[in-house]
Amino acid sequence: MTQPAQSTSNPLLQLWRNQESRGVIIQIITMAVVFALLAAIARNVVINLEAVGKEFSFGFLLWPAAYDIGFSPFLEYTNQSTHLRAAVVGLLNTLLIAFWGCILATMVGFVLGIMRLSSNWLVSKLSYAFVEFMRNVPILIHILAIYAMVVTLLPPAKKALNVGADAFFLSNRGFYVPSPVFEDGATIVGVVLLISIVLVYFFKRWARRQQDDTGKIYPVLWVSLGILVALPGIAFVATGMPLSWDIPVLKGFNFKGGMAIKPEFLALWLALSLYTACFIAEIVRAGILAVSHGQTEAAFALGLRPNRTLQLIIIPQALRVIVPPLCSQYLNLTKNSSLAIAIGYMDITATLGGISLMQTGKEMETMLIVMGVYLVISLLISSFMNWFNHRIKLTER
Template sequence: MSAVAESDRPSAGLLSLWYNREARQVIIQIFTIAVVFAAIFYLARNAAINLERIGKDLGFAFLLEPSSYDINQTFIEYSSRSSHLRAAVVGVLNTFAVAICGVFLATVVGFVLGVLRLSKNLLMNKMVYCYVEAVRNVPVLLWILLMHGFVVHTLPHPKQAGDIAETFFFSNRGINMPSPTFEPLFWASALVFIAGIVGAVVYKRHAKKVQDETGKILPVLWVSLGLVIGAPLVVFLITGMPIEWSIPELKGFNFKGGVTVKPELMALTLALALYTSAFIAEIVRAGIMAVNYGQTEAAHALGLRNNRTLQLVVIPQALRVIVPPLTSQYLNLTKNSSLAIAIGYMDVTATLGGITLNQTGREMECMLLLMAIYLSISLAISSFMNWYNKRIKLIER
């Protein structure tokens, strides 16, 4: 009997671990991690075997080879003799341009539409409702194609281009605008500008601390403007305005000089921004409705007008509801920019995941790099929005 009892002890000990809640959770997590790593190892080994069978090895030396293709929109110097790596960098910058401009425009339009969606004016309310429902229920690719056709066929030819002060020109070739050329002494103005931003932030915190302790209100706005704009402007004038402008001029059938914003960039940014703004409008509407109406009544009782009530009372509280789903819309807009290839805009998907992949035959490496780039951009956006969400959350006392 004693021998049998001793042989049963190990199984009883394992069962006691399994019936222990904390131990069971640890065991399940270890098992899950082991399965995930086993799956990753299997996929990596399978890919390596398949590459070996077709005579390919995994390497990234192809990034240093000449790209041998042109890109229509570039923010840095690039030619067909540049490397695939530089082409990929140009594509990433083009993706950033669409993401940044699109997020800004979509946020502004979405917030305005979200507020108007709650307007007591019946006509305005229904017009915004029709816009939201019409835009968000049509695939975004169709909006991109439609906006591209609208931009290309509506704007005039270069010889009939519209202009602003003969400096900015609008045509179906894009928007031509002056481009700056910085001289060596310009770094002084840039340095003072950066120092001014830091000084404005420090002064604002100091002013808030003084107001909390003494109730005295310091002139934050004027001091900040002096530090951020006034001081750099003085340094800029003292150093002899070390900047020159290249003004676009019509030569032949197109403009020369300056910088050009291609119609593909304009169309893609507008389409993604307007499409995303419809979703943001509903998020803003839901966030405002989540704020108890008693807050609005209390603000009115204190004598605040409707616009000040919305600005100072409702929106700050609604942001706690708005920001989390807003993050998803920013991520969707950034990832939807990969549809740019449909209208010939050369973003990172079209360069690294398109022409570079086809020319080099390095599909595995290109896809891995492309996934890593989009993952990094998405994690950066999520981290910033999570930080902002924690900053505005309610703090219990």
């Protein structure tokens, strides 16, 4: 390797042989290549846009969108609204499906993961079969198949299934549920509810300090539940029950009143949650298996009952293993929600990246915004999860 004889004369070669200067050279070359590539792309974009007579600007966001969005639970939207408003409606729909998807996926995932570890052979195998089937089939097929099932198997609105109490109806137009109508005084109940939550928080802290100081254990769960139910309950009765339900009623070909959970939302929600739940199930299983059996035995030896062992020993340690991959599953779910476009659920990809793109011909601008939105959501979720992960981390010496 060391043959300095003929090379010492060449200063360039000498620079290359020196580790430090070689690093600098490689970095300069890298940056030069990257910037040359970016510059070439920028130049091509400018020339190509000019050739087709397009201009790079975000002004189109204020143009009227001129298309309908069937599902906008938070914002008023008509086809006279701007593209910007359509984009915001889409973003809110993305966040809505991601939020509810993560919740259902976590719940189903934990149940499946624990079922998989059950000592009952049949339960364990059922969970195994379900998990393996779901996660080895592409999510897009799940979405399309569940949507097809919802639309074709469920009856039309006129013959809607009465799921319960003449107030919940399932039809191929969606799942109709009563919506709450708040009257005067409902705010008082809300305030009382908030106060009771604060009370519970302080009671929990007090009980914990008492336990640390004296070893005495208070029934935190029951007292908390009591406070949470009793105080708002009393306020609710005292203000004269300021809440009524708007119950959906069949009028003509569709239901009036109540809230409708659209079939697109239902199908996407179920497909995303069940698919992600199967990955979460494997994570939960691995997490619980990662807690060595010695921990359980030690807890029993200390005289803890099985319930407390699970609560105080196993779950905290398993969570430490579970949370990081769980975070990436939440991210995956959010990113997979962009497949909504396949069944016409209007999320950000379908509104801004789909119809707005086609109508305005602003490929660059719309795709930049859509990608930026997903990047920000990803960053937010992962930083929240990092914070949470940091909180439950093992405090080592």
